[in-house]
Amino acid sequence: MGEKGSEIEILIGGKAGEGINRAGQVIAEILSEMGYYIFMIFDHPSLIKGGHNYSIIRASEHPVGGIKRKPDIVLALDKNTIKLHEAELSPHTVVIFNSDKVKNAEGIGIPAVSIVDSAGGVPIMINSCLIGAFCKTAGLEWSDVEQILLDKFPVRSALNLDIARKGYDISEVKFQLIRAGENRAKLITGSESLGLGLCYGGIEGYIAYPMSPASGILHFLSSKKDEFNLKVFQPEGEIAAILMAEGMACCGCRAAVGTSGGGFCLMNEGISYSGLAEIPIVIINSQRQSPSTGAPTYTAQSDLPYAISAGHGEFPRIVISPGNAEQAFMWSAKAPGLAWKYQVPVIILTDVTLNDSLYSLSPETVINEDYDYGYKEVDEGPYLRYRFTGDGISPLGFFNGNSGPVKINGKTHDESGISTENPRILEKLAEKRIRKASIIKRDMEGEKCVLRSGNSNSGTTVVSWGSNGPLCSELCSRLKIRSVQPIVLHPFPEKQFETAISESSKIIVVEDNSTGQLSELMKSYGFFSDNRILNYSGRQISLETLEKRLMEVI
Amino acid sequence: MSYITDAPNTWCEGCGNFAILHSIRRIIEEYEKNGSKKDEIVLVAGIGCHGKIADYLNINTVYSLHGRAIPFATGIKIANPDLKVICCVGDGDSYAEGLEHLLFAAKRNVDITVIVHDNRVYGLTMGQYTPTSPDSYHGKTNPGDGKEKPFNPLKLLLCSGATFLARGYTGRMDQLQKLIWSGMSHKGFALIEVLQVCASFYDKSSFYDRHIYEYQGDSGDINEAFILAGEWDYNSDSDIPAGIIYEEIRQIFEERFEYETTDLKSRRKAVIEYFGL
Numbered sequence: 001m002g003e004k005g006s007e008i009e010i011l012i013g014g015k016a017g018e019g020i021n022r023a024g025q026v027i028a029e030i031l032s033e034m035g036y037y038i039f040m041i042f043d044h045p046s047l048i049k050g051g052h053n054y055s056i057i058r059a060s061e062h063p064v065g066g067i068k069r070k071p072d073i074v075l076a077l078d079k080n081t082i083k084l085h086e087a088e089l090s091p092h093t094v095v096i097f098n099s100d101k102v103k104n105a106e107g108i109g110i111p112a113v114s115i116v117d118s119a120g121g122v123p124i125m126i127n128s129c130l131i132g133a134f135c136k137t138a139g140l141e142w143s144d145v146e147q148i149l150l151d152k153f154p155v156r157s158a159l160n161l162d163i164a165r166k167g168y169d170i171s172e173v174k175f176q177l178i179r180a181g182e183n184r185a186k187l188i189t190g191s192e193s194l195g196l197g198l199c200y201g202g203i204e205g206y207i208a209y210p211m212s213p214a215s216g217i218l219h220f221l222s223s224k225k226d227e228f229n230l231k232v233f234q235p236e237g238e239i240a241a242i243l244m245a246e247g248m249a250c251c252g253c254r255a256a257v258g259t260s261g262g263g264f265c266l267m268n269e270g271i272s273y274s275g276l277a278e279i280p281i282v283i284i285n286s287q288r289q290s291p292s293t294g295a296p297t298y299t300a301q302s303d304l305p306y307a308i309s310a311g312h313g314e315f316p317r318i319v320i321s322p323g324n325a326e327q328a329f330m331w332s333a334k335a336p337g338l339a340w341k342y343q344v345p346v347i348i349l350t351d352v353t354l355n356d357s358l359y360s361l362s363p364e365t366v367i368n369e370d371y372d373y374g375y376k377e378v379d380e381g382p383y384l385r386y387r388f389t390g391d392g393i394s395p396l397g398f399f400n401g402n403s404g405p406v407k408i409n410g411k412t413h414d415e416s417g418i419s420t421e422n423p424r425i426l427e428k429l430a431e432k433r434i435r436k437a438s439i440i441k442r443d444m445e446g447e448k449c450v451l452r453s454g455n456s457n458s459g460t461t462v463v464s465w466g467s468n469g470p471l472c473s474e475l476c477s478r479l480k481i482r483s484v485q486p487i488v489l490h491p492f493p494e495k496q497f498e499t500a501i502s503e504s505s506k507i508i509v510v511e512d513n514s515t516g517q518l519s520e521l522m523k524s525y526g527f528f529s530d531n532r533i534l535n536y537s538g539r540q541i542s543l544e545t546l547e548k549r550l551m552e553v554i
Numbered sequence: 555m556s557y558i559t560d561a562p563n564t565w566c567e568g569c570g571n572f573a574i575l576h577s578i579r580r581i582i583e584e585y586e587k588n589g590s591k592k593d594e595i596v597l598v599a600g601i602g603c604h605g606k607i608a609d610y611l612n613i614n615t616v617y618s619l620h621g622r623a624i625p626f627a628t629g630i631k632i633a634n635p636d637l638k639v640i641c642c643v644g645d646g647d648s649y650a651e652g653l654e655h656l657l658f659a660a661k662r663n664v665d666i667t668v669i670v671h672d673n674r675v676y677g678l679t680m681g682q683y684t685p686t687s688p689d690s691y692h693g694k695t696n697p698g699d700g701k702e703k704p705f706n707p708l709k710l711l712l713c714s715g716a717t718f719l720a721r722g723y724t725g726r727m728d729q730l731q732k733l734i735w736s737g738m739s740h741k742g743f744a745l746i747e748v749l750q751v752c753a754s755f756y757d758k759s760s761f762y763d764r765h766i767y768e769y770q771g772d773s774g775d776i777n778e779a780f781i782l783a784g785e786w787d788y789n790s791d792s793d794i795p796a797g798i799i800y801e802e803i804r805q806i807f808e809e810r811f812e813y814e815t816t817d818l819k820s821r822r823k824a825v826i827e828y829f830g831l
């Protein structure tokens with residue numbers, strides 16, 4: 001019998017349409033209730049029925065940043081789950097399988113189909129049966145999980161519970177999971193966290209066209225629009241989405257949009273418009289793997305230089321890349337304020353890993369941050385939308401009748417917003433944007449743009465960004481080396497970054513792309529990396545593999 | 555109070571855009587005489603000769619992007635349904651580059667008034683053909699060999715669900731002004747397709763003067779509207795009806811966005827409650 005006290009990893013797999021994600025979530029919630037920190041990935045090809053879907057849940061007494069891909073328990077709804085993950089199984093892995101579907105397997109066979117049938121259930125309840133079996137295998141007392149399960153089965157709860165109990169009774173105890181502590185955290189996906197953060201940051205509108213992996217934000221906010229008093233709308237495409245959001249901004253209504261690669265490409269003219277016409281807007285670009293339609297549901301960090309330069313012409317912007325639910329909440333709550341303070345586009349770069357994964361979030365740690373930035377309001381005298389000022393920021397007036405005519409213009413314009421191509425004014429406009437950029441850069445040094453963790457005295461520093469940040473942080477803490485994660489990537493937080501990596505003898509950059517985009521960006525600021533660990537498989541690198549690859553270069 | 559800015563006007567002499575500019579100016583004057591405020595109006599312009607109207611009118615404006623006036627306007631209405639929004643768009647601008655937005659605005663019945671400055675040519679970029687140029691029009695980029703027919707924007711918009719459709723002509727300013735006024739008074743998506751003379755690249759004024767007649771009939775019948783819209787196919791020498799082609803009352807788009815509060819504190823409170831704190 002295996003023993004597991006402080007952490008456990010569970011893989012649950014089956015066909016698309018079998019409710020794998022939801023079943024994984026229920027397991028995650030049980031473990032979360034028991035005081036564990038959770039990280040769960042959901043791996044799913046871009047299809048609705050068939051294919052192979054799986055979730056990996058890692059639960060630990062310590063904050064979790066990634067998965068190991070060395071499951072302690074596997075829940076196999078079908079044969080593929082065992083076949084496709086064979087290499088990940090170890091001698092101590094316990095496989096719980098649906099013995100009505102999977103023959104000749106080793107482990108704990110549960111005749112889930114028969115149990116569900118004889119109880120008068122429907123096929124989706126096979127999950128409940130296997131979850132019940134899992135609880136027993138993990139060594140959980142029925143009395144501890146009963147109430148939790150009841151809460152997690154919103155429909156036909158009694159029947160689901162009955163089926164889970166039958167799975168529990170038939171299963172065997174293999175581990176002794178103990179309560180890790182009080183449950184302090186809320187389980188939340190990255191997409192939900194981004195949506196909640198945006199609301200907390202004061203957006204009134206979210207306009208988006210469906211596109212994986214950003215759709216989770218749209219679905220979540222749409223389902224919560226009455227609760228949050230939000231205007232959520234799906235328009236005819238991404239070009240319309242960003243321009244509608246900018247139209248809202250012209251009325252003093254904070255708005256955000258969310259998309260992925262191709263949709264972000266379509267938004268470029270709107271980003272450029274925001275740059276010249278100085279319209280505040282928040283844009284989430286959830287990165288997917290490969291160019292074009294690429295691999296929609298697989299992860300990458302390959303839009304960094306693109307996000308920094310998207311839209312033609314030169315104009316200031318802010319590019320932020322949070323790495324987990326906590327960072328996603330904080331920075332999507334800051335984004336609207338930053339966009340409005342400086343009247344610029346703020347781009348939040350996320351990826352499949354962040355959007356689709358489930359995280360433990362302690363709301364108390366994020367809601368008390370300062371998210372109020374204010375903006376330059378209209379003052380006395382005739383209103384000039386683009387007044388030249390010392391810091392390049394003009395008072396922000398809206399179509400609300402408070403300031404006389406407001407003339408918004410995406411063509412080069414004079415202070416009042418009337419088009420001009422006068423060479424002196426073209427120069428002044430460019431200089432206005434440059435001044436604004438330098439003010440933003442200065443002010444952003446006052447934010448916590450760079451996170452440092454692990455052993456800060458170590459000469460070996462691992463630099464990573466986005467969803468790899470928490471992963472590297474966990475591993476580096478264990479290996480007693482330094483981990484540095486720049487969250488704000490543009491304007492590049494040079495001073496903070498320099499401090500964070502100071503006295504490093506070796507800098508290793510970890511990224512989910514094939515060209516070393518952050519590493520190249522660092523180079524342009526004079527920070528040179530010694531090694532790059534690049535992963536472009538569309539799946540977040542596992543802790544095990546990352547450790548191996550780190551050891552090769554340390 | 556002047557309704558015209560001091561921006562130098564760069565439209566060609568004889569350009570039909572002047573008639574549209576002054577029709578709108580007069581309407582705004584009227585509007586203020588009736589006790590409303592011009593600050594309640596926003597004009598959103600596309601990019602082309604027509605778009606310069608944003609510089610010339612001393613009111614709230616968005617000088618938008620080529621083809622994209624409609625999504626800006628839609629966003630404005632989502633944010634503030636009380637604003638009166640006029641879109642001045644071109645035929646290249648809204649029938650080519652941004653056609654999808656136009657059709658969707660009609661489908662949704664967004665309460666905006668769209669004025670299409672249809673000079674049947676790309677004016678600002680020097681005379682290329684547009685979706686409403688006749689097949690004989692030989693521009694810089696097309697042969698004009700009769701092989702590519704124009705489409706009929708009125709029929710297209712009827713199919714898309716427009717609840718107010720009219721056709722005007724820059725050579726008949728009084729009627730034009732009335733049509734725009736009616737469009738603005740219509741609660742829902744209104745489009746006024748304006749046959750606009752381009753003095754430099756496509757001056758059809760004598761043809762229009764001869765063929766355009768003032769239509770006054772039953773604008774509530776969709777079948778009749780289709781017949782009327784199809785009377786001239788933008789290609790032949792038939793007569794051209796000008797007037798209100800179709801009008802219908804249907805629920806407007808903005809109604810689904812009417813929320814009571816925009817208060818940041820209450821939104822934050824809702825998030826905190828969601829967290830169960």
Ligand SMILES: Cc1ncc(C[n+]2csc(CCOP(=O)(O)OP(=O)(O)O)c2C)c(N)n1
Pocket residue numbers: 601602603604605620643644645646647648671673675676677678679684
């Ligand atoms: C995305 C984009 N493509 C092309 C252009 C160039 N452009 C400017 S105006 C115009 C055509 C204008 O024609 P129309 O909309 O009919 O307006 P008009 O000048 O006739 O009033 C074009 C193609 C542009 N500004 N933006």
Ligand code: SF4
Pocket residue numbers: 564565566568569570571603604673677678751752753754755
């Ligand atoms: S080119 Fe044609 S549309 Fe443009 S200003 Fe001259 S006459 Fe008017």
Ligand SMILES: [Mg+2]
Pocket residue numbers: 602644645646671672673674675676677684
């Ligand atoms: Mg034109």
